[in-house]
Amino acid sequence: MMRRSLLFVVLLFSFLLTACGLNQSNILERELGLSSIQTLEELQEKMSESSNLYLWDRFTWSSMTGDWAEDASLGGVATNESTAKSSDDYTSTNLQVEGVDEGDLVKTDGNRIYSISNYTLKVVEVNQGHMEVKLVDKLYENNQTNSYYYNNYISDLYLTNRYFVIIYNVYPNFYLEDELTVNPYRYEISTSVRIYDIETLAIVEEYKVSGRQVTSRLIDDNLYLILSYVDQRVDTEVRPWVKEGDEVVYTSLNDIKYLPNTDYQAFTVITKIALLDEISIETDVLLGPSYWNQVYVNHNAIYLTTYQYERTLLGDYQNTGLLVSYLFNESGSVYYGGSGVFLGNVIDQFSMDEYDGYMRLVTTTGFRDTAVNRLYVFERQIVDNQYYLNVVGKIEKGLGKPGETIRSARFNEDQATIVTFLQADPLYVVDISDPTNPTIVGELEILGFSVYQHPWKDNYVIGLGYDASETGRVTGLKLSLFDISDPNNPLEVGQSLVFPYQESWIYTNALYNHKDLFIDPSHDCIGMTFQSSYWTTGNYYNAYSEFVMFDVDLDREIPINILQTVNHFDYGRTPEDDADLTRFYWDYSYVIDRAVRIGDYLYVISGNLMTSHQLGDDFAPVEVLPFN
Numbered sequence: 059m060m061r062r063s064l065l066f067v068v069l070l071f072s073f074l075l076t077a078c079g080l081n082q083s084n085i086l087e088r089e090l091g092l093s094s095i096q097t098l099e100e101l102q103e104k105m106s107e108s109s110n111l112y113l114w115d116r117f118t119w120s121s122m123t124g125d126w127a128e129d130a131s132l133g134g135v136a137t138n139e140s141t142a143k144s145s146d147d148y149t150s151t152n153l154q155v156e157g158v159d160e161g162d163l164v165k166t167d168g169n170r171i172y173s174i175s176n177y178t179l180k181v182v183e184v185n186q187g188h189m190e191v192k193l194v195d196k197l198y199e200n201n202q203t204n205s206y207y208y209n210n211y212i213s214d215l216y217l218t219n220r221y222f223v224i225i226y227n228v229y230p231n232f233y234l235e236d237e238l239t240v241n242p243y244r245y246e247i248s249t250s251v252r253i254y255d256i257e258t259l260a261i262v263e264e265y266k267v268s269g270r271q272v273t274s275r276l277i278d279d280n281l282y283l284i285l286s287y288v289d290q291r292v293d294t295e296v297r298p299w300v301k302e303g304d305e306v307v308y309t310s311l312n313d314i315k316y317l318p319n320t321d322y323q324a325f326t327v328i329t330k331i332a333l334l335d336e337i338s339i340e341t342d343v344l345l346g347p348s349y350w351n352q353v354y355v356n357h358n359a360i361y362l363t364t365y366q367y368e369r370t371l372l373g374d375y376q377n378t379g380l381l382v383s384y385l386f387n388e389s390g391s392v393y394y395g396g397s398g399v400f401l402g403n404v405i406d407q408f409s410m411d412e413y414d415g416y417m418r419l420v421t422t423t424g425f426r427d428t429a430v431n432r433l434y435v436f437e438r439q440i441v442d443n444q445y446y447l448n449v450v451g452k453i454e455k456g457l458g459k460p461g462e463t464i465r466s467a468r469f470n471e472d473q474a475t476i477v478t479f480l481q482a483d484p485l486y487v488v489d490i491s492d493p494t495n496p497t498i499v500g501e502l503e504i505l506g507f508s509v510y511q512h513p514w515k516d517n518y519v520i521g522l523g524y525d526a527s528e529t530g531r532v533t534g535l536k537l538s539l540f541d542i543s544d545p546n547n548p549l550e551v552g553q554s555l556v557f558p559y560q561e562s563w564i565y566t567n568a569l570y571n572h573k574d575l576f577i578d579p580s581h582d583c584i585g586m587t588f589q590s591s592y593w594t595t596g597n598y599y600n601a602y603s604e605f606v607m608f609d610v611d612l613d614r615e616i617p618i619n620i621l622q623t624v625n626h627f628d629y630g631r632t633p634e635d636d637a638d639l640t641r642f643y644w645d646y647s648y649v650i651d652r653a654v655r656i657g658d659y660l661y662v663i664s665g666n667l668m669t670s671h672q673l674g675d676d677f678a679p680v681e682v683l684p685f686n
Contacts, residue, residue, distance in 0.1 A: 090394070090396075090440065090443055090444045090445045091317070091394060091396060091397070091444035091445045091446070092315040092316065092317060092344075092394050093315065093316055093317075093318055094311075094312050094313070094314065094315055094316075095311045095312065095314040095315075095316065095345070096311065096312070097311065098311060101296070101297075101311060101314065101345075102296075104316065104322040104345065105296065105322055105323075105345075146167075146168040147168070147580075147656070147657055148166055148167075148168045148654060148655060148656040148657070149166075149576065149577065149578050149654050149655045149656075150165070150166070150654075151164075151165065151573055152512075152572050152573055152575045152576075152577045154354075154407060154408060154572070155355065155356045155357070157277065157357060158275055158276075158277055158355055158356055158357065159216060159275065159276035159277070160214075160274075160275060160276075160573060161213060161214020161215060161216060161225060161274050161275075161276075162214070162215055162573050162652070163175065163215065163573075163651045163652055163663075164215070164651060164652035164654060164663055165215050165216065165217040165222070166217075166654050166656060166661075167217060167256075168656055169183065169184070169185075170182060170183050170184065170192065171184055171189075171654060171656075171661055171663065171668070172215055172217060172222050173215070173651070173652070173663050173668075174212045174215050174224060175647075175651055175663075175664070175665040176647065176665045177196060177197045177211075177212060178194060178195065178196045178197065178212075178685075179193070179194070179195040179197070179212070179215075179224055180193065180194050180195075180685060181193035181194075181222075181259060182668060182683065184656060184659075184661060184670070186657070186659065187659045187670040187671075187672060187680030187681060188670070188680070188681055189661075189668055189670060189681055189683040191683070191685075192259060193259045194685070197212065197226060211226055211227045212224055212225070212226040213225050213226060213227055213271055213274075214271075214274050216274075216276045216281060217256075218256070218276070218279055218333050219256070220255070220256055220279070220333060220334075220335070221253050221254060221255060221256055221262070221333050222253075222254050222256055223251060223252065223253050223254070223281060223333070224251075224252050224254075225249060225250070225251050225252075225271065225274055225283065226249070226250050226252070227247060227248075227249050227250075227270060227271055228247065228248045228249070228250055228266075247269065247270045247287075248266050248267060248268050248269065249266070249267050249268075249269060249270070249271045249283060249285055250264065250265065250266045250267075251264065251265045251266075251267070251281070251283070251331060252264045253331075253333070253337060262337070263302075263337050264302075265300060265301065265302055265331065265339055266300070266301040266302075267283065267285060267298075267299075267300050267301075267327065267329050267341075268285070268287045268289075268298045268299045268300075268325075268327070269285030269286055269287030269298065269325070269327050270285060270286050270287070271283060271284070271285055272284040272285060272286055272326075272350050272353060272362075273353045273355075275355045275360075277355075277357060277386075277390065278390070279332060279333045279334055280330055280331070280332055280333070280390040281330070281331040281333055282328065282329070282330055282355070282360070282392075283327075283328070283329040283331075284326070284327075284328055284329075284350070284353060284360070284362070285326070285327040285328075285329065286324050286325070286326055286327075286348060286349065286350065287324060287325045287327055288323065288324040288325065288348060295308060297309050297311075297314070297325075298325045298327050298341065298343055300329075300339060300341060302339070309325075309327075309341060309343050313341075313342075313343060314343045314344075314345055315342075315343065315344050315345070315394065316344065316345040316346060317344075317346060317397065320346060321346075321347070322345045322346060323346070323347060323348040324345075324346070324347065324348035324349075325343050325344070325345055326343070326344040326345075326346055326347070326350070326362070327341055327342075327343050328341065328342045328343075328344075328360065328384060328392050329341045330342075330390060330391060330392065332390070340391065342384070342391075342392050342393070344382075344394075346382075347364045347380070349364055350362045350363065350364050351363050351364050351365055351379075351403070351404060352404045352405075352406060352407050352409070352410060353407060354407050354410035354411065354412070356412050357386070358385065358386065358412060359383050359384060359385050359386065359395055359412065360383065360384040360386075360392065361381060361382070361383050361410060361412070361417060362381070362382045362383075363379055363380065363381050363382075363404045363410070363419070364379065364380050364382075365377055365378065365379040365380070365402075365403050365404075366378055366379075366380075377401065377402055377403055377423045377424070378399060378400075378401060379399065379400045379401065379402060379403065379404065379421065380397060380398075380399055381397060381398045381399070381400060381417070381419070381436065381447055382397045383395035383396055383397065383417070383438070383445075383447060394445065395438060395445055395447075396438050396439075396444075396445030396446045396447045397445075397446065397447055398436050398446060398447030398448060398449065400419065400421055400432070400434050400449070401421065401423050401430075401432060402421025402422050402423035402430070402431075402432055403421055403422055403423070404419055404420070404421055405422065405464060405465075405466075405467075406466075406467075406570075408466070408467055408468055408469075408510075408511070408572070409421070409464070409467045411469035411474075413469065413471055413472060413490075414472070414493075415437070415438070416435050416436065416437055416450075416490075416493045417435070417436040417437075417438075417447060418433065418434065418435050418436070418469060418474065418490060418493075418496075419433075419434050419436075420432065420433045420434075420457070420464055420467045420474070420476055421434070421464070422463045422464045425463065426461050427460070427461060429458070429460075429461055429462060429463050430454070431457035431458045431462070431463065431464050431476075431478060432452060432453060432454050432457070433452060433453040433457065433474070433476070433488060433490075433496055434449055434451075434452045435449065435450055435451035435452060435490065435493045435494070435496060436448065436449055436450070437450045437493070450493060450494050451490075451492075451493050451494040451495055451496050452496070453488070453496050453497075453498065456486075456498050457476060457478060457486060457498065458478030458480075458484060459478070459480065459484065460480075461480045462478040462479055462480040462484070463478060463479070463480070464476060464477070464478055465477045465478060465479045465507045465508065465509050465523070466507075466508050466509050466510055466511050466521075466523070467511070468511035468512070468513065468519065469490075470513055472489070472490045472491040473487065473488065473489060473490065473491075473542075473545065474487075474488040474490060475487055475488075475511055475519055475540075475542060475548075476488060477507050477508045477509075477511070477521070477523075478507075479506075479507035479526075479530075480530060484501055484502070484503045485501070485502045485503075485504075485508070485521075485540060485548055486498050486500070486501050487499055487500035487501070487542055487545045487546075487548050489545060499545045499546050500542070500544070500545050500546045500547055500548045501548070502540070502548040502549065502550065504538075504550055504554075505525065505526050505527070505528065506523060506524050506525040506526040506532075506536055506538075506554070507523050507524060507526065508521030508522060508523035508538065509522065509523045509524070509569050509570065510522045510523065510568065510569060510570075510572060510575075512572075512575070512577065512584075514539070514579065514610065515579060516543075517541060517542055517543035518539060518540065518541055518542070518543075518551070518612075519539075519540045519542060520537065520538070520539055520540075520584065520610075520618070521536075521537070521538040521539070521540060522535075522536075522537055522566075522568060522569060522575075522586075523535070523536060523538075523569070524536065525554070525556045525558070533558060533559060534556050534557050534558035534559050534560075534564065535556070535557040535564055535565075535566065535569075536554040536555060536556045536557065537554060537555045537608065537618045538550060538554040538555075538618075539551040539552065539610070539612075539617045539618055551612060551617050552614060552615050552616055552617045553615060553616050554616075554618075555608075555616055555618045555619060555620075557588075562590065562591040563590065563591050564588060564589070564590040564591075565588070565589050565590070566586045566587060566588045566589070567586075567587065568586035568587075574586055574587065574652075576605075576607070576652070576653050576654075576655075578655055581609075581655070581673075582609050582610045582611065583607055583608065583609050583610070583621065584607075584608050584610065584618075585605060585606060585607040585608060585653055586605070586606060587603060587604070587605050587606070587649065587650045587651070588603065588604060588605075588606055589602070589603045589649070590602050590603075602625075602627065603625060603626075603627060603648070603649045603650060604623045604624060604625035604627075604650070605623065605624045605625070605650040605653050605662055606620055606622075606623050607620070607621045607622045607623070607624075607653075607660075607677070608620055608621055609621040622676070622677040624650070624653070624660075624662045624669065624671065624677065625650070626648040626649075626650055626662070626664045626666070626667045626669065627645075627648050629648065629666075629667055629682065629684075630645050630647070630648040630666065645666075646665065647664065647665035647666040648664050648665070648666055648667065649664055649665070650662055650663065650664045651663050651664055651665070655673070658672060658673050659671065659672055659673065659680065660672075660673060660677065665685070666684060666685055666686055667682060667683065667684055667685065668682075668683040668685070669681070669682050669683070670683075
């Protein structure tokens with residue numbers, strides 16, 4: 059068994075920097091702007107200041123200030139282009155940043171397909187459409203001895219050259235007895251990380267970390283978990299902890315950092331697990347807000363945003379946001395990289411992006427008559443021996459007609475496309491080549507709006523969203539293709555593909571979860587799972603789900619069109635269902651989670667089945683593999 063180690067990051071803050079010594083080489087990895095907890099009494103005092111606030115509820119941050127500057131910022135270049143094809147010719151998770159992997163329900167290395175569903179991990183070996191189960195690991199069986207546990211919830215799956223990893227949140231009930239507390243009445247959420255050897259499929263390591271997972275990422279062989287933790291018990295140990303085997307290690311007081319003059323409601327724990335021959339774990343802890351709204355990660359840094367409603371001097375409320383950053387050092391450990399403030403709310407991770415050392419984000423404040431949309435450009439600066447993220451450029455007017463709010467955004471190096479909506483869909487092209495002077499250069503107005511944008515090859519953007527009438531009433535879903543080769547004159551290519559509601563509903567999780575999208579530009583294809591309802595013999599029958607593959611042809615009148623569909627519901631239907639069309643039938647185990655292409659074969663995965671299909675006109679099924 060590998061030698062296990064628990065490492066906690068100790069980052070110097072007390073070392074006083076002189077003005078003449080300030081340069082990039084000696085400021086890196088110093089927590090400039092953070093303070094450290096010194097005593098248990100200080101920690102208890104700070105947390106008691108926020109004792110009237112509920113976990114995951116609202117919170118208040120005071121404003122931070124810093125001088126504006128025009129100098130070039132620190133940091134490197136990042137890209138946000140998704141990758142869907144590896145050198146071994148298989149599709150992968152749809153990512154925001156190339157090379158920064160995100161946890162998903164399904165991963166493949168071209169030889170095996172790893173999937174999680176129904177609290178179960180499944181590993182299937184594939185070869186030219188043929189499938190063989192190699193491992194089934196049911197997590198819920200581990201909890202049957204403790205009736206006070208809720209079922210574990212598997213949230214993320216990752217794959218490296220050495221290991222595959224599952225991350226699952228543990229939600230215990232109000233009563234739990236273990237070695238972490240002398241008081242058995244508690245409500246504490248923790249996150250477990252189970253690491254398997256990719257060759258033997260055996261479990262080689264398992265960690266349990268205090269807190270609820272906010273998100274995770276994998277960069278090279280470093281797995282990062284961002285967690286939020288608070289223990290609401292009285293007179294007990296409240297510090298974050300890591301458990302490996304029977305050993306529990308609490309974060310030392312000096313390793314708990316905080317931003318001065320703020321509220322302190324929960325611990326933000328950034329956990330790094332190095333997935334090398336010798337696996338190791340380390341954590342960095344910030345005492346601060348109890349909730350993070352959106353998170354963006356690239357190869358340079360982690361950015362976290364949160365927001366609040368603050369009362370102004372005039373008696374009304376203002377939506378104020380906080381942006382906090384952490385930088386990576388050469389070994390992949392994190393250290394504080396400064397904070398900044400903005401107005402409004404960030405709607406999703408694609409509304410954030412770092413390029414050439416500048417952090418950009420778009421926000422919306424208010425609604426209807428009070429709506430204001432903004433774009434901010436932040437630069438990391440050092441003022442009075444402290445890191446700050448200071449605004450060096452912004453757009454406060456022109457993004458949207460009166461009453462419109464931001465519905466989607468996508469950055470591509472020094473350009474951004476932003477969609478707003480109230481009755482029509484203005485798509486704006488923004489030039490950010492001069493970070494201090496971002497400029498709206500193009501605008502296209504059509505009916506409906508996109509809630510997700512995906513860069514497609516050179517100078518095109520696919521929009522997934524809603525169709526709408528001239529009055530703004532949503533009438534269905536639609537897929538659109540936009541040409542932004544001339545930023546001053548963006549165009550819609552041909553016509554949108556529309557799925558009208560027509561007395562029923564249709565929906566896809568891909569609208570709000572980009573990882574639900576199958577992206578395969580090498581075959582000019584995209585795909586996603588649709589759920590829909592329809593009428594039969596006078597009864598409302600909402601029992602249909604299918605994976606839909608689309609091909610993209612720029613020369614067609616409707617460039618995005620249905621290529622083929624696959625459903626697993628037919629495998630779960632009974633003779634009684636077929637005999638009585640009014641019979642309600644809906645089994646989530648047959649709702650398709652993901653599809654991956656390996657070579658010339660498409661593999662479609664639901665909770666109960668995996669089917670393989672040969673690519674071609676009819677997607678002929680090759681095999682059906684039931685998991686039950």
